[in-house]
Amino acid sequence: MDVIKNTREKCPLVHCITNYVTVNDVANIILACGASPIMADDVNEVSDMQAICNALVINIGTLNARTVDSMILAGKMANKLNHPVILDPVGCGATPYRTEVTKKLLDEVHFDVIKGNISEIKAIIFNSNKTQGVDASALDLVTMDNLDETIEFTKKLSKITNSIIAITGPIDVICDENNAYYCLNGTKAMGKITGTGCMSAGVLASYLVANPENKLEAVAKSIAAIGLSGEISEMNAQGTGSLHIGLIDAMSNLDDEKLEKGLKLYER
Amino acid sequence: MDVIKNTREKCPLVHCITNYVTVNDVANIILACGASPIMADDVNEVSDMQAICNALVINIGTLNARTVDSMILAGKMANKLNHPVILDPVGCGATPYRTEVTKKLLDEVHFDVIKGNISEIKAIIFNSNKTQGVDASALDLVTMDNLDETIEFTKKLSKITNSIIAITGPIDVICDENNAYYCLNGTKAMGKITGTGCMSAGVLASYLVANPENKLEAVAKSIAAIGLSGEISEMNAQGTGSLHIGLIDAMSNLDDEKLEKGLKLYER
């Protein structure tokens, strides 16, 4: 499946309600991967805006009362129109408010994909109405040793939530109810720039909406594409500032051939 | 007219009420072109802030109820003090809310310059109280074939609104009531970075306030300067990330001599 070619040809419109820390990077990476971003968060227009877009990314990084209402409204409209909706529950679990807002979002909006790190995903499980009875206490940083258990767990979570689940970290795990990928792309230095997670949600939405025939593969490749772009950037980076800019350069130069060559993405 | 020299010498203070997606780039490009930016959007201080500044840029890219009131207050103060006011109606026409807010802004504030792409300008015409009876249905992407018609139309619009009108696109058209420029600077790749339009409004305000003796030329040269900076940047860019940063580099290195050499700006 030529995920990148499809994305560049269809150039989907991705509506983002996202944090103000990394919003510029999210817009630029969406453009770099072949789609078009629209950032709009006012309650008076988010439904209308979503109606002219093709997908929705909700990122709670700098959530506040005003934008939470907008997230729910836009999410409901996207659900109604069968537009894919992606949740990036940044910092879920860090404060009760973040956890509560995430719970509310999960109650009121269906998410096609939930993407988070291990602690965000754990916080979702411990606090969601839908995941009562799921034991996440064993869930820990993904290693090759606990990979199979993590995958089994993530598949179960995917079944309960009816969402593709992407758990990011040194080893990324991407599962739907029946299938799983793990991904080894990315480098440690990427943890020293802000926004790689937020950017990956933007690329994820772009690939997903342009490749509806195989959603899990599209999601998995978006996670790999960010990691690979970081690897490529790091080869010439002079520090974290140029690593950041080079990551966007690399994404803008990526095609399916380069992606296939650089992929460290495995079915399991 | 040495627009850049004048800007660097006078270093005007440009107050921006702008979107949070590209605000950092707008601030940096205003500095790069020789002026100073101030971003302030709270209703408790926008009038006072405008009073110590020299110009106002209103950009509705991420408008919300809180900042719309601030835009109107700041705009009224700028009008009272005869400070130039620039409207960048980002996404006007995309949602009813954006169109309605733009209409309200045009009703309550006089704009010295309205700068937008063809669909934003069309949305303004179709919805403004002031432009009733103007037929914009024929207005389309500007080409060398429809250039003269577009210019005639834009001059009429300038007369009705009493604003300089800048329509941006592959061919930019900049008109007041009597005179017109078109501009061929800029490259296709610039469409793959966010914020070039927002940045051009910042440069426009800076050049305009520093060159009051020929406003139309100042506006036209600001549009050309952004395009030329993109062209210069593209020569060494490794992708869209470095194109973005290089554009700011190029603007910071621009002087009137380089601008004159690189200009593709024509009176018509």
Next chain:
Amino acid sequence: MDVIKNTREKCPLVHCITNYVTVNDVANIILACGASPIMADDVNEVSDMQAICNALVINIGTLNARTVDSMILAGKMANKLNHPVILDPVGCGATPYRTEVTKKLLDEVHFDVIKGNISEIKAIIFNSNKTQGVDASALDLVTMDNLDETIEFTKKLSKITNSIIAITGPIDVICDENNAYYCLNGTKAMGKITGTGCMSAGVLASYLVANPENKLEAVAKSIAAIGLSGEISEMNAQGTGSLHIGLIDAMSNLDDEKLEKGLKLYER
């Protein structure tokens, strides 16, 4: 004291309530200097967020009613937990609202460090309840000629406010009640990029919390480190865009040895 080594080893969590213009740079420079940033400004979570962090930076650059309440709540929690709190009173004195908010912040929160340029510090003095009777009228741009007077004045201000005071400019002055540093690091070109001041507050908080045994030295070295990073960046910068990115690169590569070599920081 190995301020940078300590910062990289302890990797403190720095909670920032800061402006949306330079927030991405602040997050990236905090990562570059070895700490971790968390940006959160909603009144529903700032106390909880501060409780899991190690320091707080309050920057009023784009203050508004919503975030001012959050600043006070987070500040009170930080005070309660003995976390260092840094005030960056951006634009204090520019509008009555900014001055009034700064006054309110100083009344309700104790700041371990107040960092501002000369006009911001003057505005604080003229308007604070605590500094009545202090004559700031003589305070002017710091030069080698008025350095000793400025230092005497700043020590007095430090005593009254019980805060370390950092006055930034071509010559930076950093004082507590009894001791003083001045710093000559930095370059003129840094004034042509936005956010160097905001970034320095992020580094300041990071160094300060990781080096509690000598707070004044930690603060002074953070100011020097930003200046030195700018100097290093300028050697290869192609303009203000790459100066900006290179500054973050340089900070990410800085260690105590390089800092000691490049320091232009003097006790007085």
